[in-house]
Amino acid sequence: MPDTAVSPVITSRSESTGTSQANAGTGYERPAVEFRNIDIAYGKFVAVRDFSLAIPRGSFVTLLGPSGCGKTTILRSIAGLVDISRGQISIGGRRVDDIPIYKRNIGLVFQSYALFPHKSVFDNVAFGLKYRNVPKPEITRRVGKALEMVRLPGSEKKLPSQLSGGQQQRIALARAIVFEPEVLLLDEPLSALDANMREEMRVEIKKIQKETGITAIFVTHDQEEALSMSDQIVVMNAGMMEQIGTPEEVYETPRTSFVADFLGKANLLAGSVTASDGQNATVALKAGQRVSVVSPRPLSTGTDITIVLRPQKVQVGAGIENRLSGRVISASYLGGNVIYEIDIGEQTVIRANSQLVGKMIPEGEAIEIGFDPAGCVLLDETGSRVS
Amino acid sequence: MYDPRLAWMLVAPVLLLLIFFLLLPIAVMLVYTFFTFVTAGVESATVTLANWHEFLTDGYYHGFLLKTLRVGGMTAIICGILGYFPAYFIWATTFKHKWLLLLLLIVPFWISFTIRTFSWIHILGEQGLINVTLLKLGLIQEPLQMLYTEGAVIMGLLHFLLPYMILNVYVSLESIDRTLISAARSMGCTSAQAFREVTLPLSLPGLAAGLMLCFVLAAGSYVTPQLLGSGRDALFGNLIYDTIMGQLNWPMGATLSIVLFMVLGCFAAVYTRYMSMSQIVKGLGG
Numbered sequence: 042m043p044d045t046a047v048s049p050v051i052t053s054r055s056e057s058t059g060t061s062q063a064n065a066g067t068g069y070e071r072p073a074v075e076f077r078n079i080d081i082a083y084g085k086f087v088a089v090r091d092f093s094l095a096i097p098r099g100s101f102v103t104l105l106g107p108s109g110c111g112k113t114t115i116l117r118s119i120a121g122l123v124d125i126s127r128g129q130i131s132i133g134g135r136r137v138d139d140i141p142i143y144k145r146n147i148g149l150v151f152q153s154y155a156l157f158p159h160k161s162v163f164d165n166v167a168f169g170l171k172y173r174n175v176p177k178p179e180i181t182r183r184v185g186k187a188l189e190m191v192r193l194p195g196s197e198k199k200l201p202s203q204l205s206g207g208q209q210q211r212i213a214l215a216r217a218i219v220f221e222p223e224v225l226l227l228d229e230p231l232s233a234l235d236a237n238m239r240e241e242m243r244v245e246i247k248k249i250q251k252e253t254g255i256t257a258i259f260v261t262h263d264q265e266e267a268l269s270m271s272d273q274i275v276v277m278n279a280g281m282m283e284q285i286g287t288p289e290e291v292y293e294t295p296r297t298s299f300v301a302d303f304l305g306k307a308n309l310l311a312g313s314v315t316a317s318d319g320q321n322a323t324v325a326l327k328a329g330q331r332v333s334v335v336s337p338r339p340l341s342t343g344t345d346i347t348i349v350l351r352p353q354k355v356q357v358g359a360g361i362e363n364r365l366s367g368r369v370i371s372a373s374y375l376g377g378n379v380i381y382e383i384d385i386g387e388q389t390v391i392r393a394n395s396q397l398v399g400k401m402i403p404e405g406e407a408i409e410i411g412f413d414p415a416g417c418v419l420l421d422e423t424g425s426r427v428s
Numbered sequence: 429m430y431d432p433r434l435a436w437m438l439v440a441p442v443l444l445l446l447i448f449f450l451l452l453p454i455a456v457m458l459v460y461t462f463f464t465f466v467t468a469g470v471e472s473a474t475v476t477l478a479n480w481h482e483f484l485t486d487g488y489y490h491g492f493l494l495k496t497l498r499v500g501g502m503t504a505i506i507c508g509i510l511g512y513f514p515a516y517f518i519w520a521t522t523f524k525h526k527w528l529l530l531l532l533l534i535v536p537f538w539i540s541f542t543i544r545t546f547s548w549i550h551i552l553g554e555q556g557l558i559n560v561t562l563l564k565l566g567l568i569q570e571p572l573q574m575l576y577t578e579g580a581v582i583m584g585l586l587h588f589l590l591p592y593m594i595l596n597v598y599v600s601l602e603s604i605d606r607t608l609i610s611a612a613r614s615m616g617c618t619s620a621q622a623f624r625e626v627t628l629p630l631s632l633p634g635l636a637a638g639l640m641l642c643f644v645l646a647a648g649s650y651v652t653p654q655l656l657g658s659g660r661d662a663l664f665g666n667l668i669y670d671t672i673m674g675q676l677n678w679p680m681g682a683t684l685s686i687v688l689f690m691v692l693g694c695f696a697a698v699y700t701r702y703m704s705m706s707q708i709v710k711g712l713g714g
Contacts (some may be wrong), residue, residue, distance in 0.1 A: 120610070120614055121614075122610055122613075122614075123501075138545070140611045141618075142610075142614055143613050143614070143615075143616050143617055143618055143621075144616075146615055148614070149611060149614040149615075151606055151607045151610075151611065153605060155605065155607040155610070155611040157608060157611075157625070157626060158608075158611075158630070159629050159630060160699070168615050169615035169616055172615060172616030172617060172621070173616060216615070220615070220616075344611050377681070
């Protein structure tokens, strides 16, 4: 299994102390951040359970999940803002369980920007440097450089309240990276921005992360943000890790029905196997139709199975495989694309996002759809992927 | 749609209230300052500057005014120092029932202010709690003179004003976004440094407002010095009382009232202007 809940890189287990600077470039360096079997509890409520993860240096890792899944708690535990009740966290190979927050050398960006309202932009950005005893001329130079990086040069004298939300968040980003922290933690930094600004900032954050080569851990509940920015996505649910993988892996081959549903509103079609060989399986859907799908292994007849089908993989029109006929219950025109919701019987509704060819099929009309047998993923009765 | 008539109608009740119960009485007082004092209880409407002349030339009044400002200032500063800590404690505590702590601050207001002031007589007096205890323990031979001193007056004022200060500071602390403190800590501040960099400066507007409030209330107080001070510890308010009720000299009493009103009003205006309270508020993005 390529995407089990263990570290995506091979980590050295040597407990050598001393320098936290790992030699960059080699494949076997220490992970920038490593969690080993951590639990985090608030009183009796266990927010995170048995979480292990190693984050390679220089990578952009996203913790993705619905609110209350523990993603922010994990982020805060790296910063030392919440205590872990079991396990250990290392930053750059150094255990930080007993290291107070102010000595951890991490950069934090908050959803609410958290700029000091009584300090100028310069003083805000210079803050971390001041507490690292950087000489004054050097502070001025580095603040200037950081402001250039976030494309707000010359804004040193302004107060945060004189800036727009997007500008404030860019200052917050500059403030978090100016002292070259070991890891940059981003706690839903785009959620407070309006839609246009969000997209711009998404690109900007990613660009800056690449330029500086800083290890970034990003928390979000927005799957689009996660898919577009990350090297690795960790999908979280109810305090546990559901899946870890590249954006493509988690999107194309979800390991559980939760992941399938959370990322991009997949169609989950229930059915049971009627025939199967090593490559293909025939599935009788609850709605009555028979479809054929590619199966990674032979399945026994009668097994309950769920077909995960992305709306983009649903084809509209005649002359295609796995033909299903239904009725359009809603059609949303999105310019080049149309999103149909199609009732195929027995209260089964399929969402199709297809390129518009010719005329849009209006609500209430009959429609023919189908999908490629290889264009879907199968989940067994426990909700885990058949592999 | 914006209709200016509607706006006027909405403020009219308050406006009328302010005109008839605040501005008009003050205007009447102002007119009285130019009346002529004939004899106790009698004045004539002959316009004169005699009252103002007397106030401006007689050092007796100036002494009272300066003393009042000094006592008010001292009370406000002590209030600020003593009040900040409980406010910070209530804000920072993880105790679940914070409202209870805030309620405790308000509980004293359930008892009449005069009675609360009287209670100090039983604590500070010659036969009071402290003196009796110290005498019984043999630590002193003679009762200490604590009551009817300036110290007793300031003590009484502190007792009365501390809740105002604590609530003011608490409110401004409560308005601080706590992620700012997390942010400061993550950038290398210890708790103490984060307090100095973030919490303290951002709570200053509350402290400043509390100082102003305590100063004005202390400088305008009358009951506390009357009950806990000797004749020498009287404040300007007592002087006004004495002029009006004792000497029955209403024109002079009105003059002194207007003086206190103007002095404290000017203080408040200059203070808000130059202590950059509005500046701080602006900085908070308010």
